Amino acid sequence: MADTLEVWIVNAYRGSETVNFLQEQLRPFLSAHPSIRIEWRLLTFANALTEYVRAYKQGTPPDVFEFGTTWLPTLARLHMLSTVPSGIMSSRPIAPYLATASRYDERVYGVPWTADTTCFMARKDIIKQFAIDPMHPLSWDQFRHICRKIAENRLYGCQDGRAPRPIYFSCRPERVTLHRMSPWLWSGGFEYPRLHEKPISIMTSPRLQSTLEYIDELMHISGSTTEEARMSNYEGNLSFFLYGHTAFHMTSLFEAIRNVVSGPEPTVNSIPTQVIAMPCGPSGSIPYGGGSMLGVSSATTNQDAAWELVEALQAPTLVAAWTSWIYSLPAIECDFWERYLQSPDIQVLYANMQRARTYPMHPMWGSLERRLAVGLSELMWHLVEFGKNTETFARAVRIDKEINEILSLYWEVEI
Structure with a gap:
């Protein structure tokens, strides 16, 4: 029996190409997990939070979803997020603020995915x-x-x-x-x-x-x-x-x-x-520090499969490919930094992230x-x-x- 996972991703620039790109990046994972099927939905940062809350209230939340770092306290307080199991995060956050932003009330609810800074x-x-x-x-x-x-x-x-x-x-x-x-x-x-x-x-x-x-x-x-x-x-x-x-x-x-x-x-x-x-x-x-995280709905009936998918999406090779493709910054240590940190622009942005500040949680x-x-x-x-x-x-x-x-x-x- 197939485990169908509904996954919502926030990305406006690449549009429908996003699904094909992520499906291709996940091909090894999906081949190793033939029972998992993914249904994708694409949102923008302008409407995503409203859509998440609406879906949760209607009893139809996605199993896995991407959300802005500043949304985590709201989603956690509304009991919309599952806590992150130990061992899911395979790489360390690239900046201190991302580790802080993944927590609410001493629990970890988000897996850092992309980073934003001034x-x-x-x-x-x-x-x-x-x-x-x-x-x-x-x-x-x-x-x-x-x-x-x-x-x-x-x-x-x-x-x-x-x-x-x-x-x-x-x-x-x-x-x-x-x-x-x-x-x-x-x-x-x-x-x-x-x-x-x-x-x-x-x-x-x-x-x-x-x-x-x-x-x-x-x-x-x-x-x-x-x-x-x-x-x-x-x-x-x-x-x-x-x-x-x-x-x-x-x-x-x-x-x-x-x-x-x-x-x-x-x-x-x-x-x-x-x-x-x-x-x-x-x-x-x-500087400002923000970005996005991956989370799993507290209402999902496929917790194990959902977290396995999050682990695959947060794999360093996928994150490096994803952020290069959407022209963003990885929130974790990966070979993106080895490849591009010699660029003066990336050096400034990396330094910004190390001293970035976030809004109140x-x-x-x-x-x-x-x-x-x-x-x-x-x-x-x-x-x-x-x-x-x-x-x-x-x-x-x-x-x-x-x-x-x-x-x-x-x-x-x-x-």
């Missing part, structure tokens, strides 16, 4: 012009000075009008805005509070507010516009990689990894670029993350349109009040 990039001509060492972060003062020089060159030194502007900040109300702003906040000395305490202050935190003042200054130097603030990630990448409109850019790993694994895509990468360390604020240079983080992303977007949009003024703080007070209202639901039940 990807801060610069045009190579800018790196050369200002003698920037990609591995050693600029101080905030140094970075601000370079941004001023770039802006002055655009205004007074460039004859053809094609000189880049320093940097732009996306203000769209999306999770990615929070992921890309958090490194600035952490580097500026802000720390997300322990969410078990009440009341909490996030947007009104003096450290966060002082960092916003620095971001506001960079926006002013760069001449940020509302049109830029509206740009999608795709539009922002085209602006940087294809047209070279800005000197610096914070983006996803995709283009950087593709440049290393497959070479620059001519239709996208017309400007030579390189990954550099995140600028160093008062508290250092602190809290069951309500999914709801808080959405509100924080929208709130941060609102504050940044206000900076673009009006600069920092008394209304900026008034908005921060209102957002913190709403965040405390969300957390009050948890406090009433748990505390």
Whole structure:
């Protein structure tokens, strides 16, 4: 009798090719386990968490599924995940934060699969012009000075009008805005509070507010516009990689990894670029650490087969092939690192992962993350349109009040 396993994978880039790729990678495993059949479903990070919770409530969860590292506390608190049996993880996590992110309430619920970290990039001509060492972060003062020089060159030194502007900040109300702003906040000395305490202050935190003042200054130097603030990630990448409109850019790993694994895509990468360390604020240079994990549903009737499949999916050879194919980073030790760690870009990203910070491991983080992303977007949009003024703080007070209202639901039940 066949053991049919329903497996949900989060991957938007490769689409339907994903199933064929993973089936081929799993061919030795499936040949050795002829009773196992896999039914695949592909999701995006935008809808996966909602779909998981809906399926669980309806009594039809997948047996094996991929999920974001920040979702683990929510899924574990809802009793949707089985604990990971000993011996399943064949390789060590590549960075300390991944080991921490796999746990909730002293139990291991997730098997690290892919890794994500801050990807801060610069045009190579800018790196050369200002003698920037990609591995050693600029101080905030140094970075601000370079941004001023770039802006002055655009205004007074460039004859053809094609000189880049320093940097732009996306203000769209999306999770990615929070992921890309958090490194600035952490580097500026802000720390997300322990969410078990009440009341909490996030947007009104003096450290966060002082960092916003620095971001506001960079926006002013760069001449940020509302049109830029509206740009999608795709539009922002085209602006940087294809047209070279800005000197610096914070983006996803995709283009950087593709440049290393497959070479620059001519239709996208017309400007030579390189990954550099995140600028160093008062508290250092602190990147974001995220990624994805594999888990097994607590409701599956095929626990043994499900964990055997997870073990196969987390095998170092498969993880190396998978992350190279989707242009991501492996969350474990594997030959991807032996093959590509000589690349300067991968060296910076690897160093980022070693000192990366994650969000609080809290069951309500999914709801808080959405509100924080929208709130941060609102504050940044206000900076673009009006600069920092008394209304900026008034908005921060209102957002913190709403965040405390969300957390009050948890406090009433748990505390």
